[in-house]
Amino acid sequence: MMDAMGIFDMVLALALPWLGWRLLASPDLFRAMVLFISLGLLMALTWVRLQAPDVALAEAAIGAGLTGALFLSALRRLERLSEAERRLAFAGKREEEDEIPPERHRRAKPVAYGLALLLLAVFVLLLAWSLAQTPAGGGLGPAVGEQLGQSGVRSEVTAVLLNFRGYDTLLEVMVLFLAALGVWSLTRVRLPLQDEEPGPVLATLVRLLAPLMIMVAGYLVWIGGSRAGGAFQGGAVLAAAGVLLLLANVTVVRQIPAALLRWGLALGPLLFLLTAVVCVAAGGNLLEYPPQRAGAWILLIESASAVSIGVTLAALYAGGRPPEPPAQDRGGEQGPGRDADADAGGRQ
């Protein structure tokens, strides 16, 4: 047992921190981000080794793919900005001395370093303490296994996510929604995200892949009931389709009405919340489904959340609220604020 797979485990476990170190130490930010994406893929491999296929799927799609895309687009945006700034400086404007002086920087270093070490030591102690506190042979695995029959699904992780600890997932969907609200209230997206023409290959690729991605997202949501998969993975695939459409500079994307986007964003959280309230009203606890219908409820919530997660993640990638429609006048501008307020009010 300890032969081939053990060596593989060891190499993998060593590669992760090494890659993390290289990533933070590399002077070039672009290289750091590429290393970050490869670290995410190695993490996905690690999840498979640790028998967590659900997490592996989510990590590969969200942790490596989508986060990497977010970082790369942010870097691109910053570089474009600083490029403009540099041109401005060369045009004759004297640049101000607003850099932190190196002395102060250096003086701050030992303090920061000491603080980091202290925090780390505290954390290690806490971790060791909590590991020692864990009861032997414990864990919630047997308990979940016992109750799995009445959860309505056959996959343990989905049962925990949407039935036993459904309120966690409810809150988490809300966090995602809040993040989208935050980004939307901060800036307005500037399309196109790419400067240059996408070219025929990318256009055809998008045309081919976008419907297939919708199919795969549906499949992931369906298979989540019995095996690895679920709303997050399906939503991530939908978001990837959205990112592809944004990158390919498809005109249709710009013509999607903002109201539709807003409803897509709110669909999952609203339905989830509604279910929770209905469950309470029917005399149960929060998100305590009727046992016979649990499977149907979970499937409904999962599909709605998958759509919402997809729209939300794609909106986060776009990095702002939808651009103003060119033809209409200011009537559309009033809309987003009012709708967002209504949603926020509905949540409380």
Add this chain to the structure above:
Amino acid sequence: MNTLLFYDFSGLALLAIGLHGLIRSSHPLRKILAANLMTSGVFLIMISGARGTGQTMIDPVPHAMVLTGIVVSVSTTAVALVLVCLVQETTNRALLWQKRKREKWGRTDG
């Protein structure tokens, strides 16, 4: 049992490196990267613990929590990145450019 300890230590090391980077690095994008490393480390510790506790049965609760955590971390990352871009836009300070210049001669931890 041995292999589990590998992953525990690996997660701890990732966490430490992330914390180190979060405090030491000067560029905001690098700080966000470091925070992401820290979350990865925490996830690794949690999942490796989930396999370790039961001899026969996997504990699915940490798996579900990590799934949730991945989505939460991507949303915080997205908001942070937009904030960084906004800071640069509003202060009109060429952060990247100046920091890069300093990093050329000021880096000691690479």
Add this chain to the structure above:
Amino acid sequence: MGLLHNLGTVCILLGIPFFISGTIGLLRFPDIYTRLHALTKADNVGLGFVVLGLSLQADGWHTVARLLLIWLLVLIASSASCHLVARAALRKKIEPWSRP
């Protein structure tokens, strides 16, 4: 069944050298374009062998169809991304390495 299974294993093992040589090419070749050659072609053939081997070991048409779908998708994605990377590099005026 036994024969097919063994044949499948042989095919999977045949695929491995392609992956390895693709990776070696990625490390050894001098510039971005030649590295793209190594990555796209060798990995595609390697994956083809692995898919062939797994299809021989599969227990129904259903799995075979899914495996073929995976291979087709990877084929399309890898060739398209190869073209896109090369295109972006050319437009950035990265000169191809040539033998001095």
Add this chain to the structure above:
Amino acid sequence: MPGNCSPVSLPLATRLTRLLARLVLYAVLWSVLAGLDGRSWIIGLPAVSAAACCSLFFAPQRLCPLSPLGLLRFIPFFLNLSFWGGCDVMRRALSPVMPLNPGLVRYQVSLPEAPQQVLLLNCISLLPGTISADFSGQCLTIHTIDRDMPVWSTVHLLERRVAAVFGLRLAGGAP
């Protein structure tokens, strides 16, 4: 470009046929993915219809009919060439002297429609020794790993085969 042209101007019957064909295609795909479990269609039906609508929305306005015979003859041709492509790269990567002599080659494409061109471009990247590096107008830039290889004739052969997939005959000839 997808989406630049909306399929509104096509006659209704054509649009319905195209929608139906896509529905059938994606339904088959769903049954490949999810198996023959009847309950899977709860998710499958919306997914299939959404995918079909999405595909129809992005579909090019002009039809590019495939020729089944040409497609059948194309598959073994392509598999053979891409296998040799892999072997060629393996030889170059593993050989100690690394026999590389890369360079750029230009080629004038005579295929008329975008889907055909894209098929050609994608296949070139899997052929021995060539990747398609840029394409604008009708001019294709190919990066070849070895300038001594017969790039032009290989690509020309491939172009004729691709044309056959779409039931076209190209006027062959010297450059």
